[in-house]
Amino acid sequence: MPRELTIALAQMNCLVGDISGNVDKIIELAATARREHAADLVVFPELAITGYPPEDLLLRPEFIERSEAGLERIRRAVGGIAVLVGFPHLHKGELYNAAAVLRDGETLALYHKHLLPNYSVFDEKRYFRAGSRPAVFELHGVQVGLTVCEDIWGPAPMAQAVRAGAQLVVNINASPFHVDKQAEREAVIRERIAVSPVPVVYVNMVGGQDELVFDGGSLVMDAQGRITQRAPAFEEGLYLTRLRVGRTGVEPLPDTVTETDGLAGIYQALVTGVRDYIDKNRFAGAIVGLSGGIDSALTVAIAADALGPDRVHAVMMPSPYTSDMSLEDARAEAEALGVHYSTISIAQTVDSIERALADEFTGSTRDATEENIQARVRGVLLMALSNKTGKLVLTTGNKTEMAVGYATLYGDMAGGFAVIKDVPKLLVYKLSHYRNTLSAVIPERVLTRAPSAELRPNQTDQDSLPPYDMLDAILELYIEQDRSAEDIARATGASLKTIREVIAMVTRNEYKRRQAAPGVRISQRAFGRDRRYPITSGFKEPRGG
The missing domain is CATH 3.60.110.10 (Carbon-nitrogen hydrolase)
Structure with missing residues (x-):
């Protein structure tokens, strides 16, 4: 029977x-x-x-x-x-x-893992010795073989268990x-x-x-x-x-x-990562600088879904360059999500810092230095709110920005967890559209207008960077697949000049990434545990081609 x-x-x-x-x-x-x-x-x-x-x-x-x-x-x-x-x-x-x-x-059976992964995010050979013997135990007349994780990725451990009599294999x-x-x-x-x-x-x-x-x-x-x-x-x-x-x-x-799978799976991964990082580390909630742009819009939506809106504080910190549209869209999203929302102007603080530096800057022209002061003032304000409330600051930089250094150290990089650190810019848009299929919280203008840091008049990201469709394709091939500039040119149609400029930005900004907050890994090669490059390096891409 x-x-x-x-x-x-x-x-x-x-x-x-x-x-x-x-x-x-x-x-x-x-x-x-x-x-x-x-x-x-x-x-x-x-x-x-x-x-x-x-x-x-x-x-x-x-x-x-x-x-x-x-x-x-x-x-x-x-x-x-x-x-x-x-x-x-x-x-x-x-x-x-x-x-x-x-x-x-x-104890019916004891098994030691045979195959120890030592690639990507894994470094088990640092800690463990590999086992070599199968383990099979009887469960109500059925012979059950044991394997552990990586053992299923190679042919030998399971085959060895079956040769030892296993009628069923369990892989933990x-x-x-x-x-x-x-x-x-x-x-x-x-x-x-x-x-x-x-x-x-x-x-x-x-x-x-x-x-x-x-x-x-x-x-x-x-x-x-x-x-x-x-x-x-x-x-x-x-x-x-x-x-x-x-x-x-x-x-x-x-x-x-x-x-x-697909966008739903990626979004759930981001929500899970945020929820567990904050809860397991016992923070009271999350604080997000909500700018009216796409990256912070997605970040605050993920935070609200992960923690509940009552534990999320969105902060708008306008400067003289912040558009009315950004203010309106940030408030609209905060209200749609039901998160606590406040506005703190940075104009006077930035002005006082610039006046304090005026003598030192005599004879120099305005450049990224003044733009970075704005970003760093925002970082100071967010961290002060974090200290006072026990909530964790979530940074809003995406993988594309982290790759090329389009972020301000101790400014918009200031915070405890980088939610979309491994999400390329184009995927940020796709995930934002996906989130709006669950409930419309991200304003349509945020999804359609040209992205901008709003640190100077009429600024757009494309003033400093190649188009995002090209940039993301170059970065994926270079960072995740280790392809050469020539291979990338053949695959994307981008010029070698553009590709080498992008690679140079990636190399130059390793020091920033080393100081960035940890963030959720969703790709096969994320910045952090996956990709470990030296900050100080004389290695250069070959100039041929």
Whole structure:
């Protein structure tokens, strides 16, 4: 007679370093899976006990001791259900990224991650030793193999588990989001199943951790490579899957298959990143300098969606160059969102600073120096409000600006979290249009007029930069794909002169980016953990062509 197994996929939002809190949540979710759903197994993400990535906390002996104590507390507290949980395991003086299966006070299996990623945002070889042995345990007559995250991206670990008798493979993950990441994961799992045809249960973390956002998307794929269930993206919770066990193997029963991708997925990633950065770091809310331009318009909308409008303060800081249209549009958006809104003129403050510098500047002409004074006065005001209220200043610079240095250090770069730091300018517009499909909050003029910093009369961004469609294409190829100037010219049709000018701006402004606030990562090559270039460098692009 065929029988069924019930597995609970615990798509959990962990807090790095909060071992006690993470363990409390694991115990509670395991008890719920047993009591309310009669699950046979509950599966938690990679390093769920510590959160991911714990980085150099792993070098502290007391951190490892607390993690081991947390695992022991789970072992003692949970009964009547098998629990699969990730944790750092110190064994014979070596540290492993491990997964343990616990049931009724016993350890049924212990697995050490085989493939340690050491690229992009990952540096696991700094901390962990690679495992080499498979781990297969029996769950009510079914042989279940264990793998951890990167193990599914290479062919050997899953094939080794199947050779050891696994009829079902579980893969626990802390796999961060970037655009189109879910499609990549699913394609890789299908590749593994094509060689080792058994079902895969894939469980991923959710939530924001500094620059990284984990999107969940936990899933079950059958032995033919078909998705039978997919959990919602960016939503914490327990998601059940049922598997029929018969003579021919294990067959997942079809269930809910949700999908969040495209602009909706990117927007959810930004909202999740802002919410968790502010809440996990215990800020009271967010402060945004709302200028009437597109970047701050998107930033304040994301903040309101992440935190609720009652925790967001939008501040308009007009100068003599600020247009009435900008004032009107900023107020209109604040009212549409329902956020607290205030206006603080910077004219007198800027004038007093310029008068204080008048003797020093005698004989010089007005240039970007005076423009930057305006931006820096705004930064001072926002930071003062932050100090007084306990709310975090969210900066509004986009990836295009961060790349070429079209931002003022200690001015509009002043703040604690850079919401759209990894969002190119054209994508800012697309996300703003998307946000207005949910409810119309960004005024139409903000979406259609030429972008401007409004730091001098009749200024537009295109006075200083190439057209954004060209600029974004050049930057994507150079920053995210490491293409040469000649390759970029062939791909975009832009002149080598323009491309080299853009590359020179990127190189020249590394020192600014090094001092920028962290921000949500949505691309495969973000500024920060991903892209680490020297500030002081004699390397130049070749001049040929």
